[in-house]
Amino acid sequence: MTEITGNTKVWAILADPIHHVKTPQALNALMRGRNVDGVLIPAHVGAEDLPGFVAGLKSMRNLGGFIVTVPHKTAIVDLCDEVSEQARAIGAVNTVRRKADGRLVGEMLDGAGFVAGLRQGSIEPRGKTVYLAGAGGAANAIAFALAEAGVSRLTVANRTRSKGEDLKQRLERHHPSVPVEIGTPDPSGHEIVVNATSLGLREDDPLPLDAARLSPDQIVAEIIMQPEMTALLAAARERGCRTHPGRPMLSCQLELMADFMGMRP
Amino acid sequence: MTEITGNTKVWAILADPIHHVKTPQALNALMRGRNVDGVLIPAHVGAEDLPGFVAGLKSMRNLGGFIVTVPHKTAIVDLCDEVSEQARAIGAVNTVRRKADGRLVGEMLDGAGFVAGLRQGSIEPRGKTVYLAGAGGAANAIAFALAEAGVSRLTVANRTRSKGEDLKQRLERHHPSVPVEIGTPDPSGHEIVVNATSLGLREDDPLPLDAARLSPDQIVAEIIMQPEMTALLAAARERGCRTHPGRPMLSCQLELMADFMGMRP
Numbered sequence: 001m002t003e004i005t006g007n008t009k010v011w012a013i014l015a016d017p018i019h020h021v022k023t024p025q026a027l028n029a030l031m032r033g034r035n036v037d038g039v040l041i042p043a044h045v046g047a048e049d050l051p052g053f054v055a056g057l058k059s060m061r062n063l064g065g066f067i068v069t070v071p072h073k074t075a076i077v078d079l080c081d082e083v084s085e086q087a088r089a090i091g092a093v094n095t096v097r098r099k100a101d102g103r104l105v106g107e108m109l110d111g112a113g114f115v116a117g118l119r120q121g122s123i124e125p126r127g128k129t130v131y132l133a134g135a136g137g138a139a140n141a142i143a144f145a146l147a148e149a150g151v152s153r154l155t156v157a158n159r160t161r162s163k164g165e166d167l168k169q170r171l172e173r174h175h176p177s178v179p180v181e182i183g184t185p186d187p188s189g190h191e192i193v194v195n196a197t198s199l200g201l202r203e204d205d206p207l208p209l210d211a212a213r214l215s216p217d218q219i220v221a222e223i224i225m226q227p228e229m230t231a232l233l234a235a236a237r238e239r240g241c242r243t244h245p246g247r248p249m250l251s252c253q254l255e256l257m258a259d260f261m262g263m264r265p
Numbered sequence: 266m267t268e269i270t271g272n273t274k275v276w277a278i279l280a281d282p283i284h285h286v287k288t289p290q291a292l293n294a295l296m297r298g299r300n301v302d303g304v305l306i307p308a309h310v311g312a313e314d315l316p317g318f319v320a321g322l323k324s325m326r327n328l329g330g331f332i333v334t335v336p337h338k339t340a341i342v343d344l345c346d347e348v349s350e351q352a353r354a355i356g357a358v359n360t361v362r363r364k365a366d367g368r369l370v371g372e373m374l375d376g377a378g379f380v381a382g383l384r385q386g387s388i389e390p391r392g393k394t395v396y397l398a399g400a401g402g403a404a405n406a407i408a409f410a411l412a413e414a415g416v417s418r419l420t421v422a423n424r425t426r427s428k429g430e431d432l433k434q435r436l437e438r439h440h441p442s443v444p445v446e447i448g449t450p451d452p453s454g455h456e457i458v459v460n461a462t463s464l465g466l467r468e469d470d471p472l473p474l475d476a477a478r479l480s481p482d483q484i485v486a487e488i489i490m491q492p493e494m495t496a497l498l499a500a501a502r503e504r505g506c507r508t509h510p511g512r513p514m515l516s517c518q519l520e521l522m523a524d525f526m527g528m529r530p
Contacts, residue, residue, distance in 0.1 A: 006283045006289065007307075024273070052321050062307060
């Protein structure tokens, strides 16, 4: 950390609870690397206080923006002055830029981080058929980013079918050129297979899909970072698949967040 | 600066303009010395935005408090939930503690900093006769702190007599045991002579009082830090007076601010 002075620009991460967040460490290190005279601080704000807190933040002229995480990602959408079409369709925002006039611009970068992570691993989703397990917050963001990236077909497989149908309908409305199907646990017939559920975080979790149906020509990608080698990735390796871990989604997203929030010298 | 994490407590300084403030450097260094996992950031907030900004800050659970400086010291009084009797009488607050329940407690520490600075210089104001040049913000704070410290008599000398009269009346209301008089530019007849005006900041400023009337038994104290040797202090030295510079008022006040805002490990 360089010394904080009256010229230092400020960013924040809003969360409740706050103690576990790692964004301050990551983005302060990133700013040091970029020679930005800035600091990112944790802001512990409860759900009931979010509207008033954000209204106040708007008037802080040396605020560059803020990250938003649990439980605020949905509520923040309506507190922004502008929100990207994608974030609006997903119904969630995790990064907010404060413009010089005080207006707050919201974006959801989970999905863009995932796609950037794939590309960092030399996996180009454009033109590919993709199987996506999950229809929750992360899956929504990733589905929209994959559609934006130009996949040739997207299959959404979710335990609760209605959530999958809802995601399919929103994807078709915003990306009419991308065919979307509702899938089963069987991932066969897709070039890229993505786990966007939380299954795999705990040792006794069931697999998020039927790994016995994986074939060596498939790439299997994970959003879970810890453990790095999930049961799904281990099973995919055993079946000869190329695998892509969860970590790059975060590291790439941190760069995207920094860019979006204007962390520049 | 130690690394900022999700556990780091946050303090701020509210000002407009903000670029010149030195409190972040001073209090972040003080926190390092005290092993506090905390950070103080600059918050650039305009006068029109102060009420909304402060209302938002109240809900930030990991906020320890904030310093308030130009132009917010008067407006902040009514935005606090509790204000000391002294700050209320002065009509200004420069330090705010956020209690765990979100209530904001305001205090004015300019005067206490000045008195602590005197004592650090082995000058005890209790029982002394004091001449005070000025009746502005700093002079108000210092006058109340000197009365609180138990001076035997206080003379207020101000160019605009009505402001001096107003200060005298408020002092008499809150400290009825301390005789207060309205003075002339002549500081003779007082053990301690204090410049609490801004005269001396610029090279071509007139002296704040009639230095020809100073005598070697008097102590002359300054609130101006830059230049360290003001024209008044130089004249006082020439006339054989003991002098007390402006710097200790700030350094002592920083400790008082840190204590008041709960900057503890």
